[in-house]
Amino acid sequence: MPVDKYCTRTLYCGFCKVTVPSHGNSKMSTGAVIGTSLPKIAPASTPIHMSPAPSVKYNKSPTIIKIVDTSTRNKSAPANLSKTLLTSYDYGAHAHTYKRAAYDVYPPFITEKQTGAKVPPRVNPLQPPPPQRLTTSLETIEPHWHNERRRNMMQQREWYRYHGTWSKAFYGSAAEKEDYKKRTRETLKQQMSDYWASKKNSWVENSKESQTSIAYDNDCLYRDSVDHRNKTMYLMQYRDHNKTLMEEGWARKLYQIQQDNKFENEALRYTPINWSHHTLTHTCS
Numbered sequence: 001m002p003v004d005k006y007c008t009r010t011l012y013c014g015f016c017k018v019t020v021p022s023h024g025n026s027k028m029s030t031g032a033v034i035g036t037s038l039p040k041i042a043p044a045s046t047p048i049h050m051s052p053a054p055s056v057k058y059n060k061s062p063t064i065i066k067i068v069d070t071s072t073r074n075k076s077a078p079a080n081l082s083k084t085l086l087t088s089y090d091y092g093a094h095a096h097t098y099k100r101a102a103y104d105v106y107p108p109f110i111t112e113k114q115t116g117a118k119v120p121p122r123v124n125p126l127q128p129p130p131p132q133r134l135t136t137s138l139e140t141i142e143p144h145w146h147n148e149r150r151r152n153m154m155q156q157r158e159w160y161r162y163h164g165t166w167s168k169a170f171y172g173s174a175a176e177k178e179d180y181k182k183r184t185r186e187t188l189k190q191q192m193s194d195y196w197a198s199k200k201n202s203w204v205e206n207s208k209e210s211q212t213s214i215a216y217d218n219d220c221l222y223r224d225s226v227d228h229r230n231k232t233m234y235l236m237q238y239r240d241h242n243k244t245l246m247e248e249g250w251a252r253k254l255y256q257i258q259q260d261n262k263f264e265n266e267a268l269r270y271t272p273i274n275w276s277h278h279t280l281t282h283t284c285s
Contacts, residue, residue, distance in 0.1 A: 119153055120146070 125140035125147075132138065169180035 119157070120150055122147055122150060 123143045123146055125143040126134055128134060128138060168176040170177075172180075
């Protein structure tokens with residue numbers, strides 16, 4: 001354990017050994033071992049030295065995180081619009097390729113330079129390194145223990161982010177207060193810009209929808225007029241054809257009547273009727 005001119009305190013966090021300055025009792029700070037799973041993270045100005053457990057050498061496996069893109073979602077669009085991102089397990093909130101919210105949060109996400117501690121990568125207990133294999137007798141105590149300590153470390157980082165920097169906006173220096181006000185102004189400007197951009201997009205979409213509806217209505221009216229004209233032409237042809245058939249029937253009937261009259265006239269010419277008898281009899285000449 002390195003010893004400098006200051007008194008030091010050694011904290012064991014499962015997978016790492018943390019050495020921080022201590023201003024308490026020298027006996028307790030030089031040789032005491034405080035057994036805790038959540039050691040307190042020192043301020044940003046205090047370096048934290050940490051070394052991961054050397055016995056854990058499991059392969060780092062990626063994870064697939066599926067999130068919904070709320071910035072471009074439309075109300076009329078289906079709710080299952082989402083994008084899939086592939087990130088490593090060695091993640092801090094600052095290392096993500098996407099934003100957790102539409103706007104940045106305050107306090108901002110801390111980095112490894114601010115804490116001086118690097119979060120070790122996550123190991124997959126179900127993927128042991130060769131020559132080991134996944135069997136029913138394989139014990140996964142070490143990787144689970146490693147992941148548990150890693151989770152505690154990340155929780156401490158979040159604790160430091162929320163409880164170690166929120167007071168700067170109210171009790172910090174003038175530069176820190178001005179930075180907080182600047183972030184607030186930029187966020188408000190971005191919110192107003194996004195609001196009017198969404199309004200403009202809504203107007204454009206409504207205009208396109210109206211134009212589409214008008215074009216569809218005009219197309220329906222045009223098709224109705226074409227169908228009405230075609231129906232009128234068909235009915236006119238049907239009427240003319242029926243008129244022709246009726247005229248032809250009348251002509252045939254007239255011709256038949258004329259032929260019948262001609263036949264009767266010819267019959268009376270050759271066999272006239274004798275009107276002197278009480279009964280109508282035909283006399284032969």
